[in-house]
Amino acid sequence: MKYARLSLIATAVLALAACGKGEQKPAEQAAAPAAAPSGELVVKLGQVSPLTGPIAHLGKDSESGVKLAVDELNAEGVTIGGQKVKFELISEDDQADPKIATQVAQRLVDAKVAAVIGHLNSGTTIPASKVYSDAGIVQISPSATNPAYTTQGFKSAFRVIPNDVQQGKAIGDFIADTLKAKKIAIVDDRTAYGQGLADEVEKAAKAKGVEIVKREFTTNTATDFMAILTSIKGAKPDVIFFGGMDAQAGPMAKQIKKLGITAKLIGGDGFQTPEFIKLAADAAEGQFASNTGVPKEQLPGFATFNEKFKAKYGEVQLYSPYAYDATKLVAAAMKKADSADPKKFLPALAAIEYDGVVGKIKFDDKGDVLNGAITVYQVKGGKWEVMGTVGGAAAPAPAAAPAEEKKQ
Numbered sequence: 001m002k003y004a005r006l007s008l009i010a011t012a013v014l015a016l017a018a019c020g021k022g023e024q025k026p027a028e029q030a031a032a033p034a035a036a037p038s039g040e041l042v043v044k045l046g047q048v049s050p051l052t053g054p055i056a057h058l059g060k061d062s063e064s065g066v067k068l069a070v071d072e073l074n075a076e077g078v079t080i081g082g083q084k085v086k087f088e089l090i091s092e093d094d095q096a097d098p099k100i101a102t103q104v105a106q107r108l109v110d111a112k113v114a115a116v117i118g119h120l121n122s123g124t125t126i127p128a129s130k131v132y133s134d135a136g137i138v139q140i141s142p143s144a145t146n147p148a149y150t151t152q153g154f155k156s157a158f159r160v161i162p163n164d165v166q167q168g169k170a171i172g173d174f175i176a177d178t179l180k181a182k183k184i185a186i187v188d189d190r191t192a193y194g195q196g197l198a199d200e201v202e203k204a205a206k207a208k209g210v211e212i213v214k215r216e217f218t219t220n221t222a223t224d225f226m227a228i229l230t231s232i233k234g235a236k237p238d239v240i241f242f243g244g245m246d247a248q249a250g251p252m253a254k255q256i257k258k259l260g261i262t263a264k265l266i267g268g269d270g271f272q273t274p275e276f277i278k279l280a281a282d283a284a285e286g287q288f289a290s291n292t293g294v295p296k297e298q299l300p301g302f303a304t305f306n307e308k309f310k311a312k313y314g315e316v317q318l319y320s321p322y323a324y325d326a327t328k329l330v331a332a333a334m335k336k337a338d339s340a341d342p343k344k345f346l347p348a349l350a351a352i353e354y355d356g357v358v359g360k361i362k363f364d365d366k367g368d369v370l371n372g373a374i375t376v377y378q379v380k381g382g383k384w385e386v387m388g389t390v391g392g393a394a395a396p397a398p399a400a401a402p403a404e405e406k407k408q
Contacts, residue, residue: 048118065320069327122146162372168200176208198243250279
Protein backbone atom coordinates (compact mmCIF):
# COMPACT_ATOMS: atom_id res chain seq x y z
CA MET A 1 0.00 0.00 0.00
CA LYS A 2 2.87 2.35 0.87
CA TYR A 3 4.43 1.82 -2.58
CA ALA A 4 1.04 2.08 -4.26
CA ARG A 5 0.43 5.50 -2.63
CA LEU A 6 3.88 6.69 -3.71
CA SER A 7 3.21 5.47 -7.23
CA LEU A 8 -0.12 7.36 -7.35
CA ILE A 9 1.58 10.55 -6.10
CA ALA A 10 4.38 10.23 -8.66
CA THR A 11 1.82 9.67 -11.44
CA ALA A 12 -0.10 12.79 -10.38
CA VAL A 13 3.09 14.90 -10.34
CA LEU A 14 4.06 13.68 -13.82
CA ALA A 15 0.55 14.40 -15.11
CA LEU A 16 0.71 17.96 -13.79
CA ALA A 17 4.14 18.45 -15.34
CA ALA A 18 2.85 17.13 -18.65
CA CYS A 19 -0.11 19.54 -18.50
CA GLY A 20 2.29 22.37 -17.84
CA LYS A 21 4.31 21.48 -20.94
CA GLY A 22 1.15 21.06 -22.96
CA GLU A 23 0.06 24.62 -22.10
CA GLN A 24 3.47 26.15 -22.93
CA LYS A 25 3.50 25.34 -26.65
CA PRO A 26 0.22 27.08 -27.58
CA ALA A 27 1.36 30.11 -25.54
CA GLU A 28 4.55 30.32 -27.61
CA GLN A 29 2.54 30.06 -30.82
CA ALA A 30 0.07 32.70 -29.65
CA ALA A 31 2.95 35.12 -29.09
CA ALA A 32 3.57 35.18 -32.84
CA PRO A 33 0.17 35.10 -34.61
CA ALA A 34 -0.15 34.78 -38.38
CA ALA A 35 -2.22 37.95 -38.54
CA ALA A 36 -2.25 40.99 -36.26
CA PRO A 37 -5.58 42.19 -34.78
CA SER A 38 -5.39 45.20 -37.13
CA GLY A 39 -5.57 42.90 -40.14
CA GLU A 40 -1.85 43.22 -40.94
CA LEU A 41 -0.01 40.24 -42.37
CA VAL A 42 2.67 39.17 -39.87
CA VAL A 43 5.83 37.88 -41.56
CA LYS A 44 8.36 36.30 -39.22
CA LEU A 45 12.07 36.64 -39.97
CA GLY A 46 14.78 34.76 -38.09
CA GLN A 47 18.22 36.06 -37.18
CA VAL A 48 20.93 33.80 -35.79
CA SER A 49 24.41 34.75 -34.58
CA PRO A 50 26.57 34.26 -31.47
CA LEU A 51 25.08 36.72 -28.96
CA THR A 52 27.17 35.35 -26.09
CA GLY A 53 30.81 34.25 -25.92
CA PRO A 54 34.08 35.71 -27.21
CA ILE A 55 32.70 36.96 -30.55
CA ALA A 56 29.35 38.20 -29.21
CA HIS A 57 30.29 41.72 -30.37
CA LEU A 58 30.21 40.45 -33.96
CA GLY A 59 26.95 38.56 -33.42
CA LYS A 60 25.24 41.59 -31.90
CA ASP A 61 26.58 43.75 -34.73
CA SER A 62 24.92 41.42 -37.25
CA GLU A 63 21.70 41.29 -35.21
CA SER A 64 21.61 45.09 -35.07
CA GLY A 65 21.88 45.30 -38.85
CA VAL A 66 18.80 43.09 -39.17
CA LYS A 67 16.93 45.10 -36.52
CA LEU A 68 17.62 48.35 -38.34
CA ALA A 69 16.32 46.91 -41.61
CA VAL A 70 13.18 45.46 -39.97
CA ASP A 71 12.41 48.80 -38.28
CA GLU A 72 12.75 50.59 -41.62
CA LEU A 73 10.58 48.06 -43.46
CA ASN A 74 7.82 48.37 -40.85
CA ALA A 75 8.00 52.17 -40.99
CA GLU A 76 7.88 52.01 -44.80
CA GLY A 77 4.60 50.09 -44.77
CA VAL A 78 5.36 47.21 -47.16
CA THR A 79 2.30 45.73 -48.88
CA ILE A 80 2.17 42.10 -50.05
CA GLY A 81 -0.90 40.50 -51.61
CA GLY A 82 -2.93 43.61 -50.88
CA GLN A 83 -2.15 43.47 -47.15
CA LYS A 84 0.09 45.72 -45.11
CA VAL A 85 2.95 43.67 -43.67
CA LYS A 86 4.35 43.72 -40.18
CA PHE A 87 7.79 42.09 -40.07
CA GLU A 88 8.48 40.35 -36.78
CA LEU A 89 12.05 39.45 -35.84
CA ILE A 90 12.91 36.30 -33.91
CA SER A 91 16.56 36.47 -32.86
CA GLU A 92 18.45 33.42 -31.62
CA ASP A 93 21.89 32.83 -30.09
CA ASP A 94 23.79 29.84 -31.51
CA GLN A 95 26.90 30.59 -29.39
CA ALA A 96 29.04 29.81 -32.47
CA ASP A 97 28.40 26.13 -31.69
CA PRO A 98 27.37 23.80 -34.57
CA LYS A 99 25.23 21.60 -32.30
CA ILE A 100 23.34 24.54 -30.84
CA ALA A 101 22.98 25.97 -34.34
CA THR A 102 20.87 23.03 -35.53
CA GLN A 103 18.71 23.21 -32.40
CA VAL A 104 18.13 26.92 -32.95
CA ALA A 105 17.40 26.31 -36.63
CA GLN A 106 14.69 23.79 -35.72
CA ARG A 107 13.15 26.31 -33.31
CA LEU A 108 12.90 28.83 -36.13
CA VAL A 109 11.37 26.21 -38.43
CA ASP A 110 8.79 25.42 -35.72
CA ALA A 111 8.09 29.15 -35.37
CA LYS A 112 7.30 29.20 -39.12
CA VAL A 113 9.70 31.95 -40.12
CA ALA A 114 9.69 32.88 -43.81
CA ALA A 115 13.45 33.45 -43.98
CA VAL A 116 16.57 33.41 -41.81
CA ILE A 117 19.40 35.93 -41.84
CA GLY A 118 22.36 33.91 -40.58
CA HIS A 119 24.20 32.18 -39.29
CA LEU A 120 27.38 34.17 -38.72
CA ASN A 121 30.04 31.43 -38.62
CA SER A 122 30.60 28.95 -41.44
CA GLY A 123 30.72 26.16 -38.86
CA THR A 124 27.16 26.94 -37.74
CA THR A 125 25.76 28.07 -41.09
CA ILE A 126 26.57 24.81 -42.89
CA PRO A 127 24.83 22.31 -40.53
CA ALA A 128 21.87 24.65 -40.03
CA SER A 129 21.40 25.01 -43.79
CA LYS A 130 20.12 21.44 -44.12
CA VAL A 131 17.44 22.09 -41.49
CA TYR A 132 16.22 25.15 -43.39
CA SER A 133 16.45 23.42 -46.76
CA ASP A 134 14.39 20.45 -45.54
CA ALA A 135 11.74 22.90 -44.31
CA GLY A 136 11.82 25.01 -47.48
CA ILE A 137 12.91 28.14 -45.62
CA VAL A 138 15.12 30.75 -47.28
CA GLN A 139 18.51 31.34 -45.63
CA ILE A 140 20.88 34.23 -46.39
CA SER A 141 24.18 34.35 -44.52
CA PRO A 142 25.73 37.80 -44.15
CA SER A 143 29.12 36.39 -43.18
CA ALA A 144 29.72 32.64 -43.77
CA THR A 145 32.52 32.27 -46.30
CA ASN A 146 33.29 28.53 -46.48
CA PRO A 147 32.51 27.32 -50.05
CA ALA A 148 30.81 24.17 -48.71
CA TYR A 149 27.77 26.21 -47.66
CA THR A 150 26.64 26.79 -51.24
CA THR A 151 28.07 23.67 -52.89
CA GLN A 152 25.64 21.34 -51.08
CA GLY A 153 23.01 22.01 -53.72
CA PHE A 154 20.42 23.61 -51.41
CA LYS A 155 18.28 26.01 -53.46
CA SER A 156 17.34 27.90 -50.27
CA ALA A 157 20.95 28.88 -49.36
CA PHE A 158 22.44 32.26 -50.30
CA ARG A 159 25.24 34.51 -49.10
CA VAL A 160 25.91 38.22 -49.65
CA ILE A 161 29.64 37.97 -48.98
CA PRO A 162 32.44 36.56 -51.20
CA ASN A 163 33.59 33.05 -50.31
CA ASP A 164 36.96 31.75 -49.10
CA VAL A 165 38.16 30.83 -52.58
CA GLN A 166 37.94 34.47 -53.63
CA GLN A 167 39.34 35.80 -50.37
CA GLY A 168 42.06 33.16 -49.99
CA LYS A 169 43.41 33.85 -53.47
CA ALA A 170 43.44 37.61 -52.83
CA ILE A 171 45.40 37.11 -49.59
CA GLY A 172 47.82 34.59 -51.12
CA ASP A 173 48.49 36.90 -54.07
CA PHE A 174 48.98 39.88 -51.74
CA ILE A 175 51.48 37.93 -49.60
CA ALA A 176 53.52 36.96 -52.67
CA ASP A 177 53.16 40.00 -54.94
CA THR A 178 52.91 42.94 -52.53
CA LEU A 179 54.68 41.74 -49.39
CA LYS A 180 57.21 39.78 -51.49
CA ALA A 181 57.22 37.02 -48.88
CA LYS A 182 59.27 33.91 -49.59
CA LYS A 183 58.29 31.93 -46.51
CA ILE A 184 55.02 31.94 -44.54
CA ALA A 185 53.66 30.14 -41.49
CA ILE A 186 49.95 29.34 -41.28
CA VAL A 187 47.85 28.96 -38.13
CA ASP A 188 44.11 28.25 -38.09
CA ASP A 189 41.48 27.81 -35.39
CA ARG A 190 40.12 24.49 -36.78
CA THR A 191 36.68 26.00 -37.49
CA ALA A 192 35.04 25.68 -40.90
CA TYR A 193 35.84 29.35 -41.46
CA GLY A 194 39.40 29.51 -40.12
CA GLN A 195 40.65 26.24 -41.55
CA GLY A 196 38.78 26.74 -44.83
CA LEU A 197 40.31 30.16 -45.42
CA ALA A 198 43.77 28.95 -44.35
CA ASP A 199 43.57 26.10 -46.88
CA GLU A 200 42.76 28.55 -49.68
CA VAL A 201 45.58 30.91 -48.65
CA GLU A 202 48.04 28.01 -48.61
CA LYS A 203 46.88 26.92 -52.06
CA ALA A 204 47.22 30.44 -53.51
CA ALA A 205 50.59 31.11 -51.87
CA LYS A 206 52.05 27.81 -53.09
CA ALA A 207 50.87 28.62 -56.62
CA LYS A 208 52.96 31.78 -56.38
CA GLY A 209 56.06 29.88 -55.25
CA VAL A 210 55.88 30.83 -51.56
CA GLU A 211 57.20 28.19 -49.14
CA ILE A 212 54.93 27.10 -46.28
CA VAL A 213 57.45 26.63 -43.44
CA LYS A 214 54.90 25.80 -40.70
CA ARG A 215 51.25 24.77 -40.57
CA GLU A 216 49.87 24.90 -37.02
CA PHE A 217 46.42 24.94 -35.46
CA THR A 218 44.72 26.11 -32.28
CA THR A 219 41.07 26.47 -31.16
CA ASN A 220 38.55 29.28 -31.45
CA THR A 221 38.64 29.81 -27.67
CA ALA A 222 42.42 29.78 -27.03
CA THR A 223 44.26 32.94 -26.00
CA ASP A 224 47.73 31.51 -25.28
CA PHE A 225 49.75 30.93 -28.45
CA MET A 226 53.27 31.09 -27.01
CA ALA A 227 54.15 27.44 -27.74
CA ILE A 228 52.93 27.64 -31.35
CA LEU A 229 54.62 30.99 -31.94
CA THR A 230 57.91 29.82 -30.41
CA SER A 231 57.92 26.91 -32.87
CA ILE A 232 57.11 29.30 -35.72
CA LYS A 233 59.86 31.72 -34.69
CA GLY A 234 62.48 29.07 -35.34
CA ALA A 235 61.25 28.64 -38.92
CA LYS A 236 61.86 32.36 -39.60
CA PRO A 237 58.81 33.11 -41.80
CA ASP A 238 58.33 36.49 -43.46
CA VAL A 239 54.58 36.40 -42.79
CA ILE A 240 52.24 34.59 -40.37
CA PHE A 241 48.73 33.98 -41.64
CA PHE A 242 46.02 33.36 -39.03
CA GLY A 243 42.66 31.88 -40.01
CA GLY A 244 40.38 32.92 -37.18
CA MET A 245 38.54 35.75 -35.44
CA ASP A 246 39.60 38.96 -33.70
CA ALA A 247 39.18 37.50 -30.18
CA GLN A 248 42.21 35.27 -30.88
CA ALA A 249 44.07 37.46 -33.37
CA GLY A 250 44.42 40.32 -30.86
CA PRO A 251 46.25 38.26 -28.20
CA MET A 252 48.25 36.52 -30.94
CA ALA A 253 49.56 39.86 -32.23
CA LYS A 254 50.64 40.81 -28.70
CA GLN A 255 52.49 37.53 -28.22
CA ILE A 256 54.20 37.85 -31.62
CA LYS A 257 55.57 41.19 -30.47
CA LYS A 258 56.55 39.82 -27.05
CA LEU A 259 58.59 37.02 -28.66
CA GLY A 260 60.37 39.47 -30.93
CA ILE A 261 59.06 37.85 -34.09
CA THR A 262 59.52 40.21 -37.02
CA ALA A 263 57.08 38.46 -39.37
CA LYS A 264 53.93 40.42 -40.19
CA LEU A 265 50.56 38.99 -39.13
CA ILE A 266 47.82 38.81 -41.75
CA GLY A 267 44.30 37.41 -41.61
CA GLY A 268 40.86 37.51 -43.24
CA ASP A 269 37.63 39.36 -42.54
CA GLY A 270 37.40 37.66 -39.12
CA PHE A 271 39.77 40.17 -37.59
CA GLN A 272 39.57 43.25 -39.78
CA THR A 273 37.65 44.92 -36.97
CA PRO A 274 37.97 47.76 -34.46
CA GLU A 275 38.03 45.06 -31.75
CA PHE A 276 41.29 43.60 -33.10
CA ILE A 277 43.02 46.97 -32.72
CA LYS A 278 41.58 47.31 -29.22
CA LEU A 279 42.72 43.83 -28.15
CA ALA A 280 46.16 43.96 -29.80
CA ALA A 281 46.86 47.55 -28.64
CA ASP A 282 50.21 48.79 -29.98
CA ALA A 283 50.98 45.30 -31.38
CA ALA A 284 48.25 45.93 -33.99
CA GLU A 285 50.37 48.54 -35.75
CA GLY A 286 51.58 47.38 -39.15
CA GLN A 287 49.51 44.17 -39.24
CA PHE A 288 47.30 43.23 -42.18
CA ALA A 289 43.84 41.78 -42.80
CA SER A 290 41.51 41.44 -45.75
CA ASN A 291 37.80 42.07 -45.86
CA THR A 292 35.02 41.48 -48.31
CA GLY A 293 33.71 44.29 -50.48
CA VAL A 294 35.22 47.54 -51.64
CA PRO A 295 36.22 50.03 -48.91
CA LYS A 296 33.20 51.44 -47.09
CA GLU A 297 34.09 54.96 -48.15
CA GLN A 298 33.56 53.94 -51.78
CA LEU A 299 30.04 52.64 -51.17
CA PRO A 300 27.48 55.40 -51.78
CA GLY A 301 24.98 53.71 -49.43
CA PHE A 302 27.34 53.29 -46.49
CA ALA A 303 27.48 56.88 -45.21
CA THR A 304 23.70 57.01 -44.75
CA PHE A 305 23.61 53.52 -43.26
CA ASN A 306 26.48 54.28 -40.89
CA GLU A 307 24.81 57.45 -39.62
CA LYS A 308 21.58 55.62 -38.82
CA PHE A 309 23.34 52.58 -37.38
CA LYS A 310 25.64 54.63 -35.17
CA ALA A 311 22.73 56.60 -33.73
CA LYS A 312 21.02 53.39 -32.60
CA TYR A 313 23.74 50.83 -32.00
CA GLY A 314 27.15 52.49 -32.01
CA GLU A 315 30.14 51.70 -34.19
CA VAL A 316 29.84 49.18 -37.03
CA GLN A 317 32.00 46.18 -36.18
CA LEU A 318 31.93 44.10 -39.34
CA TYR A 319 28.88 42.32 -40.72
CA SER A 320 25.96 44.65 -39.91
CA PRO A 321 25.82 46.23 -43.42
CA TYR A 322 25.64 42.73 -44.95
CA ALA A 323 22.94 41.64 -42.50
CA TYR A 324 21.00 44.82 -43.25
CA ASP A 325 21.20 44.20 -47.00
CA ALA A 326 20.25 40.53 -46.60
CA THR A 327 17.08 41.55 -44.74
CA LYS A 328 16.15 44.15 -47.34
CA LEU A 329 16.82 41.56 -50.07
CA VAL A 330 14.26 39.19 -48.56
CA ALA A 331 11.65 41.95 -48.46
CA ALA A 332 12.46 42.98 -52.05
CA ALA A 333 11.99 39.38 -53.24
CA MET A 334 8.67 39.13 -51.40
CA LYS A 335 7.46 42.35 -53.02
CA LYS A 336 8.56 41.16 -56.47
CA ALA A 337 6.74 37.83 -56.00
CA ASP A 338 3.85 39.54 -54.17
CA SER A 339 4.02 36.75 -51.62
CA ALA A 340 5.61 35.97 -48.26
CA ASP A 341 5.52 32.24 -49.02
CA PRO A 342 9.15 31.02 -49.39
CA LYS A 343 8.14 28.70 -52.24
CA LYS A 344 6.90 31.70 -54.21
CA PHE A 345 9.50 34.37 -53.38
CA LEU A 346 12.57 32.10 -53.52
CA PRO A 347 12.72 32.17 -57.37
CA ALA A 348 12.47 35.99 -57.24
CA LEU A 349 15.35 36.10 -54.74
CA ALA A 350 17.51 33.81 -56.90
CA ALA A 351 17.04 36.12 -59.90
CA ILE A 352 17.19 39.46 -58.08
CA GLU A 353 19.54 42.30 -58.95
CA TYR A 354 19.83 44.70 -56.08
CA ASP A 355 21.77 47.84 -55.18
CA GLY A 356 22.54 47.65 -51.47
CA VAL A 357 24.75 49.27 -48.88
CA VAL A 358 27.57 46.82 -49.67
CA GLY A 359 27.25 47.30 -53.43
CA LYS A 360 25.54 45.49 -56.28
CA ILE A 361 24.12 42.11 -55.27
CA LYS A 362 23.28 39.37 -57.76
CA PHE A 363 23.55 35.63 -57.16
CA ASP A 364 24.99 32.84 -59.28
CA ASP A 365 23.24 29.48 -59.66
CA LYS A 366 24.72 28.22 -56.36
CA GLY A 367 23.59 31.24 -54.30
CA ASP A 368 27.02 32.90 -54.14
CA VAL A 369 27.24 36.63 -54.73
CA LEU A 370 28.68 37.52 -58.13
CA ASN A 371 31.69 39.81 -58.65
CA GLY A 372 32.57 39.97 -54.96
CA ALA A 373 35.42 42.32 -54.11
CA ILE A 374 38.21 41.73 -51.58
CA THR A 375 40.08 44.63 -49.97
CA VAL A 376 43.34 44.35 -48.00
CA TYR A 377 43.96 46.70 -45.08
CA GLN A 378 46.87 47.56 -42.79
CA VAL A 379 46.81 49.14 -39.33
CA LYS A 380 48.46 52.54 -39.49
CA GLY A 381 48.26 55.07 -36.70
CA GLY A 382 45.78 52.89 -34.83
CA LYS A 383 43.34 52.68 -37.78
CA TRP A 384 42.72 50.31 -40.66
CA GLU A 385 43.92 51.83 -43.95
CA VAL A 386 43.24 50.50 -47.44
CA MET A 387 46.13 48.80 -49.24
CA GLY A 388 44.24 47.69 -52.36
CA THR A 389 41.08 46.06 -53.74
CA VAL A 390 40.59 43.11 -56.08
CA GLY A 391 37.34 42.79 -58.09
CA GLY A 392 33.86 44.10 -57.38
CA ALA A 393 32.14 47.35 -58.17
CA ALA A 394 30.31 49.91 -56.06
CA ALA A 395 26.60 50.30 -56.64
CA PRO A 396 25.19 53.51 -58.09
CA ALA A 397 23.87 55.99 -55.54
CA PRO A 398 20.26 55.09 -54.67
CA ALA A 399 17.67 57.80 -55.25
CA ALA A 400 15.57 57.45 -52.11
CA ALA A 401 16.98 54.88 -49.69
CA PRO A 402 20.38 53.31 -49.08
CA ALA A 403 19.18 49.93 -50.23
CA GLU A 404 16.66 50.27 -53.05
CA GLU A 405 15.93 47.40 -55.40
CA LYS A 406 17.07 47.96 -58.96
CA LYS A 407 14.11 48.48 -61.27
CA GLN A 408 14.11 45.93 -64.03
